[in-house]
Amino acid sequence: MAEFVIETPKGKWEIVCGLEIHCQIISKSKIYSGASTEFGADPNVNVSFVDAGMPGMLPVLNQKCVRQAVKTGIGLNAKINKYSNFSRKNYFYADLPQGYQITQFEYPIVGEGKVIVDLADGSTREIGIERIHIEQDAGKSIHDLSPTKSYIDLNRAGVGLMEIVTKPDFRSPEEAGAFLKKLRSIVRYLGTCDGNMDEGSMRCDASISVRPLGSSELRARAEVKNVNSVKFVMQAIESEAKRQVELYENGEDMPQQTRHFDPATGGTKFLRLKEFSDDYRYFPEPDLAPLVLSDEYIQSVRDEIPELPDEKKERFVKELGLTTYDAIVICENKETAAFFEKAAAGHDAKKVANWLMGDFFAMLNEKKIELKDSPVSAENLGALVELISSNVINGKTAKDVFALMVKTGENPEKIVEEKGLKQVTDTSEIEKIVDDVIASSPANVAAYQGGKQGLFGWFVGQVMKASKGKANPVVVNELLKKKLG
Amino acid sequence: MSDLVKLTVTQAKKALDDKKISSVELTKAYVAQMENNRNLNAYVLETPDIALKQAEISDAKYAANTAGALEGIPMGIKDLFCTKGIRTTACSHILDGFVPPYESTVTQKLLDAGINVLGKLNMDEFAMGGSNETSYYGPAVNPWKAKNSDANLVAGGSSGGSAAAVSAHLCAVATATDTGGSIRQPSAFCGVTGVKPTYGRCSRYGIIAFASSLDQAGPIAQNVEDCALLLKVMAGYDAKDSTSSLKEVPDFCAALGQDIKGLRIGIPAEYRPEGLNADIAACWDKGVEMLKARGAEIVNISLPHTKYALATYYIIAPAEASANLARYDGVRYGLRVDGAHLEDIYFNTRTEGFGKEVKRRIMIGTYVLSAGYYDAYYVKAQKVRRLIRDDFNRAFEKCDVILTPTAPTGAFPIGDKSMLENPINMWLNDVFTVSVNLAGLPAISLPAGLSAQGLPLGLQVIGRAFDEMTMFKAASALENDICFVRK
Numbered sequence: 024m025a026e027f028v029i030e031t032p033k034g035k036w037e038i039v040c041g042l043e044i045h046c047q048i049i050s051k052s053k054i055y056s057g058a059s060t061e062f063g064a065d066p067n068v069n070v071s072f073v074d075a076g077m078p079g080m081l082p083v084l085n086q087k088c089v090r091q092a093v094k095t096g097i098g099l100n101a102k103i104n105k106y107s108n109f110s111r112k113n114y115f116y117a118d119l120p121q122g123y124q125i126t127q128f129e130y131p132i133v134g135e136g137k138v139i140v141d142l143a144d145g146s147t148r149e150i151g152i153e154r155i156h157i158e159q160d161a162g163k164s165i166h167d168l169s170p171t172k173s174y175i176d177l178n179r180a181g182v183g184l185m186e187i188v189t190k191p192d193f194r195s196p197e198e199a200g201a202f203l204k205k206l207r208s209i210v211r212y213l214g215t216c217d218g219n220m221d222e223g224s225m226r227c228d229a230s231i232s233v234r235p236l237g238s239s240e241l242r243a244r245a246e247v248k249n250v251n252s253v254k255f256v257m258q259a260i261e262s263e264a265k266r267q268v269e270l271y272e273n274g275e276d277m278p279q280q281t282r283h284f285d286p287a288t289g290g291t292k293f294l295r296l297k298e299f300s301d302d303y304r305y306f307p308e309p310d311l312a313p314l315v316l317s318d319e320y321i322q323s324v325r326d327e328i329p330e331l332p333d334e335k336k337e338r339f340v341k342e343l344g345l346t347t348y349d350a351i352v353i354c355e356n357k358e359t360a361a362f363f364e365k366a367a368a369g370h371d372a373k374k375v376a377n378w379l380m381g382d383f384f385a386m387l388n389e390k391k392i393e394l395k396d397s398p399v400s401a402e403n404l405g406a407l408v409e410l411i412s413s414n415v416i417n418g419k420t421a422k423d424v425f426a427l428m429v430k431t432g433e434n435p436e437k438i439v440e441e442k443g444l445k446q447v448t449d450t451s452e453i454e455k456i457v458d459d460v461i462a463s464s465p466a467n468v469a470a471y472q473g474g475k476q477g478l479f480g481w482f483v484g485q486v487m488k489a490s491k492g493k494a495n496p497v498v499v500n501e502l503l504k505k506k507l508g
Numbered sequence: 509m510s511d512l513v514k515l516t517v518t519q520a521k522k523a524l525d526d527k528k529i530s531s532v533e534l535t536k537a538y539v540a541q542m543e544n545n546r547n548l549n550a551y552v553l554e555t556p557d558i559a560l561k562q563a564e565i566s567d568a569k570y571a572a573n574t575a576g577a578l579e580g581i582p583m584g585i586k587d588l589f590c591t592k593g594i595r596t597t598a599c600s601h602i603l604d605g606f607v608p609p610y611e612s613t614v615t616q617k618l619l620d621a622g623i624n625v626l627g628k629l630n631m632d633e634f635a636m637g638g639s640n641e642t643s644y645y646g647p648a649v650n651p652w653k654a655k656n657s658d659a660n661l662v663a664g665g666s667s668g669g670s671a672a673a674v675s676a677h678l679c680a681v682a683t684a685t686d687t688g689g690s691i692r693q694p695s696a697f698c699g700v701t702g703v704k705p706t707y708g709r710c711s712r713y714g715i716i717a718f719a720s721s722l723d724q725a726g727p728i729a730q731n732v733e734d735c736a737l738l739l740k741v742m743a744g745y746d747a748k749d750s751t752s753s754l755k756e757v758p759d760f761c762a763a764l765g766q767d768i769k770g771l772r773i774g775i776p777a778e779y780r781p782e783g784l785n786a787d788i789a790a791c792w793d794k795g796v797e798m799l800k801a802r803g804a805e806i807v808n809i810s811l812p813h814t815k816y817a818l819a820t821y822y823i824i825a826p827a828e829a830s831a832n833l834a835r836y837d838g839v840r841y842g843l844r845v846d847g848a849h850l851e852d853i854y855f856n857t858r859t860e861g862f863g864k865e866v867k868r869r870i871m872i873g874t875y876v877l878s879a880g881y882y883d884a885y886y887v888k889a890q891k892v893r894r895l896i897r898d899d900f901n902r903a904f905e906k907c908d909v910i911l912t913p914t915a916p917t918g919a920f921p922i923g924d925k926s927m928l929e930n931p932i933n934m935w936l937n938d939v940f941t942v943s944v945n946l947a948g949l950p951a952i953s954l955p956a957g958l959s960a961q962g963l964p965l966g967l968q969v970i971g972r973a974f975d976e977m978t979m980f981k982a983a984s985a986l987e988n989d990i991c992f993v994r995k
Contacts, residue, residue: 122834304877309720
């Protein structure tokens, strides 16, 4: 692994960072009420009496949210706690109607786990998961609609969250970025969170500290709140670490504090000191019984776990002959992996991967569309590769065919047939063209034979041009070599 | 006073069934009785129009032979139960004008059984108090008076309005709730019968929460039979309350009037401290003798952690209350006292909206949950709570029910300085009742005699968890022998 060291004339420093990720649980209703979790409804429409903190209302635990958390725990190779309980976290805020958040404190539903992240240099690193607990989201306070009033939208109040807490295992911004991508990939595979950081369904807080390289001490940390993209998390870690190094090297204090990431500057801003940890007066939630899970239940969730990116990646490398890098890229996204598998079925998987990651992805990028909206179906992409593999068309023609597929959505066989793009592999036909080219360019023949080897490509080009691109380039090469001597 | 209002629920139901009276007639009698006794301040909201409309429907159902189990019975509802469309305030200023758009499960079950709602009954603010004096609407007045005295006495608390109303026949029966004695103590003070069922027996959905792990709903009625009848309707599992029990609700009335020969009655030594009020002690002894005479076996038992029960209770209940009452912030319903900033709204609203006792308990609760104090108070209290529960479990190996006094005294005068100036004195009223809540057990208080001053005193029968049947059986036998004469 490439080491990430902050080096100054005064010394070398390393980063110690842990992440807390709030993942909105995919479930139709909220975690303690039957209200809908639908995104984008009018303000205060999806609010039950429980969510609004009405007198006498009681929470009822949504079993779906429990199942989703257990699933996520299994996906992160974590220990599922057969006993967990709920606690009240007390604080006053206008978008927290009950005056407390029902969360898990002492006994979370998921314990320690681990995630393997893949780094750009091909190395991998293991990141420890400390715990996952489930809790309710707060509502939204809107302060910019009126100069004198705040508005409260409780649609989000009570939506189920999984808070995933990592160990302070990150030593570089890259590791944190890779972890977030991996986590997002896993929860999307599992269908437990949609992982959209920009929509807030996945939110990240980073706890950052630095220490002299080689030391094992843990210094005061800054917690950077609500960073809403992978890129921003990486930027926040780097800039905050550098800021702390500068403080230490100038002999200044770095008290425990909460900070806020500013996307405009890429730096962090001071929010408040954490001299005294906030006193949330946690105590066990008397309205909910402790959560006890049976082995059978946990097994039944385990049985629902789909093939996850790591396993899929391994299979693609072992069984389909993909490079590790290709397999990682293709497996990051469940839909992409599924598209690839469909496209590669019965064809040369390696070539399909090349096409997918090359022209196909370029096309999606250029058109700014998502995979599901691609005009080229998986089957057609596979068929295109098959046409190349079986020498029906050559690589150059294939690009033209692909362009037509994008335009029309047609299958490649039909395009090749209709446009007469079938490659000429008949040696005698090509030989005739080769002979014509040689006969019509005596000067170049002489020059080539006189030692100007670079002209060979010119001959190939002439033949291809004369064949309207349809000549099999392998045959052309062979014949030219033979005839030019 | 019309004789109709003196009918027990069972008698009234029979008269209605036999079409000797109509529900409208019965309701009108109660409405008149309420109007004539407003000095008792038992009701904080009277709803005669609603009751009469419901009575008309009840009469139609009797005519159509589709009457429910409690069809046409006029009832008072403690103001802690949310009643759809009817103002519910927990007798707190902070819930001014709050009209719930939903019905508590317990009152819904009662409505489904056909009851008519006469109004909302007075109580201590958020059920915090033992004399009904913390009510924003002023204290309910005990219908009983001491011999040779005109002084108004407390009805007890927190369900003072419920007990006073039943005692003075301002309703046939009332709902109440009990967190540390709030059904049993006012029942004892007012000479009526009240049941706190096993924790989990009745749904807490729609009952304004005081201390969630202790709160239970129950009936206050004229006698044991009415309590059994009412509890049968009020109890049962509710998917909307995760702490409600799936256990089947038996026909409690089947326990009444049965032979108690061989029944083992536990008498806890710790409930007879030195200096126990002589009237109370005599009343208790009399109860023991009555049961013995019926062939019950008297067993001396020990509940060694009793002395820690009050302290434990006054940590756990305020801790839970401090969180439960956080929602009253002036933002969404009830009272709002404006301020420039959000914190000012909180501060102003809660300062003005809550009474002294409620504030005291919120502060105690907040304190015992605070970092640095949590282990010393809250955690330790939970451990002691376990020990108290274990005490009962051990005791119930030797006995089937436990007999104790309900309260250490009879009703005291409204405005009693020793109580108001030193809240501990007030809290001592709960000394015989709180352990039952901490252990989650069922208990009934029934009137057992009069003090030298001529005031009613109560005895408490405690049962095993979910064994209300045996509790009712013993209480029914006692009631029969005591022959308490109600006013």
